[in-house]
Amino acid sequence: MLITFQSKAAPDVTMLKDLAGYLLGLVGKRLDVRGVITREQLPGAIERLEAAIVDDKNTEEGSAPLHHTTHxxxxxxxxxxxxxxxxxxxxxxxxxxxxADVIWGL
Incomplete structure (x- = not known):
């Protein structure tokens, strides 16, 4: 299933439900039938998502030698x-x- 995020400030963003649920969880939201990230919540949501990206990059860099193949x-x-x-x-x-707010609906 696809989820579409909408905002008056940007083009629509569509992604798979699993990824949408994961990203919303990172910013402190749940994937419900409808939802909103209000303009007041955006700075905190952005900060949490950026921190998760940095953590993921650090984890990926730390495990890169483990994924090395000799082939x-x-x-x-x-x-x-x-x-x-x-x-x-x-x-x-x-x-x-x-x-502007960001909204989504199933």
């Missing part, structure tokens, strides 16, 4: 949180800058 000296690469969260984080930042 062709290649590294297994997974899409990190920063890549998956960027469109949502960008929307939150634009909404904060324009003092």
């Amino acid at each position: 062709a000296n290649a590294y297994e690469h997974r899409a990190g949180l920063s890549q998956r969260a960027y469109p949502f984080l960008d929307m939150l930042r634009q909404a904060r800058d324009q003092e």
Whole structure:
């Protein structure tokens, strides 16, 4: 199932339900039938999501040697949180800058 986030400040962001639920959990929200991140909540939500991205990058860098393969000296690469969260984080930042809410619905 797809979830679409909307704001007057940014283009819509659509993602899979599992990722949407995970990202909302990181910013202190739950994936309900409808929801909102108010303009007052945006600075804290952005801060929490940015901190989670930094933690994920640190974890990924620390475990990179563990994923090293001897075949062709290649590294297994997974899409990190920063890549998956960027469109949502960008929307939150634009909404904060324009003092707009972010809403979603199933």
